[in-house]
Amino acid sequence: xxxxxxxxxxxxxxxxxxxxxxxxxxxxxxxxxxxxxxxxxxxxxxxxxxxxxxxxxxxxxxxxxxxxxxxxxxxxxxxxxxxxxxxxxxxxxxxxxxxxxxxxxxxxxxxxxxxxxxxxxxxxxxxxxxxxxxxxxxxxxxxxxxxxxxxxxxxxxxxxxxxxxxxxxxxxxxxxxxxxxxxxxxxxxxxxxxxxxxxxxxxxxxxxxxxxxxxxxxxxxxxxxxxxxxxxxxxxxxxxxxxxxxxxxxxxxxxxxxxxxxxxxxxxxxxxxxxxxxxxxxxxxxxxxxxxxxxxxxxxxxxxxxxxxxxxxxxxxxxxxxxxxxxxxxxxxxxxxxxxxxxxxxxxxxxxxxxxxxxxxxxxxxxxxxxxxxxxxxxxxxxxxxxxxxxxxxxxxxxxxxxxxxxxxxxxxxxxxxxxxxxxxxxxxxxxxxxxxxxxxxxxxxxxxxxxxxxxxxxxxxxxxxxxxxxxxxxxxxxxxxxxxxxxxxxxxxxxxxx
Numbered sequence: 164x165x166x167x168x169x170x171x172x173x174x175x176x177x178x179x180x181x182x183x184x185x186x187x188x189x190x191x192x193x194x195x196x197x198x199x200x201x202x203x204x205x206x207x208x209x210x211x212x213x214x215x216x217x218x219x220x221x222x223x224x225x226x227x228x229x230x231x232x233x234x235x236x237x238x239x240x241x242x243x244x245x246x247x248x249x250x251x252x253x254x255x256x257x258x259x260x261x262x263x264x265x266x267x268x269x270x271x272x273x274x275x276x277x278x279x280x281x282x283x284x285x286x287x288x289x290x291x292x293x294x295x296x297x298x299x300x301x302x303x304x305x306x307x308x309x310x311x312x313x314x315x316x317x318x319x320x321x322x323x324x325x326x327x328x329x330x331x332x333x334x335x336x337x338x339x340x341x342x343x344x345x346x347x348x349x350x351x352x353x354x355x356x357x358x359x360x361x362x363x364x365x366x367x368x369x370x371x372x373x374x375x376x377x378x379x380x381x382x383x384x385x386x387x388x389x390x391x392x393x394x395x396x397x398x399x400x401x402x403x404x405x406x407x408x409x410x411x412x413x414x415x416x417x418x419x420x421x422x423x424x425x426x427x428x429x430x431x432x433x434x435x436x437x438x439x440x441x442x443x444x445x446x447x448x449x450x451x452x453x454x455x456x457x458x459x460x461x462x463x464x465x466x467x468x469x470x471x472x473x474x475x476x477x478x479x480x481x482x483x484x485x486x487x488x489x490x491x492x493x494x495x496x497x498x499x500x501x502x503x504x505x506x507x508x509x510x511x512x513x514x515x516x517x518x519x520x521x522x523x524x525x526x527x528x529x530x531x532x533x534x535x536x537x538x539x540x541x542x543x544x545x546x547x548x549x550x551x552x553x554x555x556x557x558x559x560x561x562x563x564x565x566x567x568x569x570x571x572x573x574x575x576x577x578x579x580x581x582x583x584x585x586x587x588x589x590x591x592x593x594x595x596x597x598x599x600x601x602x603x604x605x606x607x608x609x610x611x612x613x614x615x616x617x618x619x620x621x622x623x624x625x626x627x628x629x630x631x632x633x634x635x636x637x638x639x640x641x642x643x644x645x646x647x648x649x650x651x652x653x654x655x656x657x658x659x660x661x662x
Contacts, residue, residue, distance in 0.1 A: 221299035227550035246296035252303035252399040261286035273330035276384035310349035313369035339370035348414040397447025435463035466504035476558035505549035509539030541605035541639025601643040
């Protein structure tokens with residue numbers, strides 16, 4: 164479609180020609196304005212059609228899965244547990260039981276640039292079954308670029324199965340080396356429970372040199388393969404940062420880094436540019452930037468995975484951290500590429516560091532953790548159109564991001580019909596947002612706050628049906644309309660403002 168300006172110029176020239184040749188001046192006085200109005204209407208319709216392509220189709224709350232799944236619903240199979248989420252990312256086999264094309268001859272998944280052809284049909288069937296359970300489920304594959312599993316040549320000879328080798332060959336130039344010329348541990352799990360991650364733990368990843376052009380080419384080829392497969396909606400890239408380097412000289416030794424911040428940033432942006440140039444426009448890219456804003460990456464990225472770190476596993480978040488969550492989430496909703504898939508994850512408080520599955524499930528349902536869950540969930544609902552998760556603290560030895568499913572998440576709010584980050588009655592830290600089927604209230608004000616409706620609404624947490632409700636400090640609530648379809652029930656006070 165040509166621009167409106169070009170169109171108007173052409174019409175003006177046409178009318179001038181007719182005016183000169185036929186001296187019919189009403190063309191300029193009548194037809195030109197008419198053509199302009201029609202063109203404006205056409206452009207408005209075009210804009211509306213474009214808006215519909217990114218219109219929200221799912222209901223809320225929208226819960227996502229980060230690698231690990233639900234632990235507290237033993238009577239549901241793995242397929243149904245995954246389909247409870249509206250977005251999930253992880254290894255392709257975890258999602259659709261399809262692996263990278265490795266073999267005994269070439270067993271390194273970091274070098275594989277296609278999926279197993281003999282698993283594609285089963286993967287398509289599995290995706291169809293998942294979509295029949297949840298048509299809104301998005302599936303993203305994590306591509307390793309910053310760190311991955313490493314095995315030395317001697318350890319590689321001891322593996323029981325050929326596919327249990329590292330991500331790259333042990334002598335690959337793609338591993339990042341320290342000053343001593345050796346590969347460097349970049350991440351691990353405290354598998355022995357001594358609260359220190361070191362060589363004595365069994366789950367360790369080593370740093371990858373993602374500034375290497377060939378590493379970047381492999382990343383792009385994997386992204387393209389995922390896109391062309393038609394099985395996945397996008398990719399997820401962990402450890403995303405525009406502020407400092409993420410290549411420590413030793414495990415948890417951040418006194419210096421191997422790569423400079425400038426070199427890492429340029430490599431990350433290069434990866435994004437190369438991927439975007441090769442995949443379809445609707446292919447999604449999610450990056451884990453924690454609570455940081457990433458303006459240089461924004462044109463290429465559809466969402467931030469906000470893995471909200473806290474220093475002490477047995478404590479909750481402080482006010483500054485909570486406000487940073489809000490600010491980054493609102494920034495991401497305003498600046499990232501459409502369609503957006505921002506994902507906010509809060510971590511629970513842990514009492515038993517070495518707790519088994521039953522202990523973890525019970526602790527997640529403690530009164531204090533349920534309050535944190537409601538606060539994180541309602542923060543996401545009032546400040547974004549994104550996804551939310553409340554899971555374990557990464558510090559504990561069990562796999563990261565395991566979580567319970569909460570009844571609170573089963574509320575059927577429908578779609579949002581109010582702006583984000585709106586304060587209720589101008590009370591600082593008290594936010595409200597209206598949805599098709601009710602309202603969400605989030606209170607990070609330091610004191611309990613009263614909320615008043617024009618009609619009786621039911622609170623999901625306490626099941627009370629009243630016009631007036633009290634929201635505890637650092638808590639949140641979901642309120643559902645009761646038999647008022649088609650009626651615009653409103654708050655008693657219209658004094659709301661966007662923060």
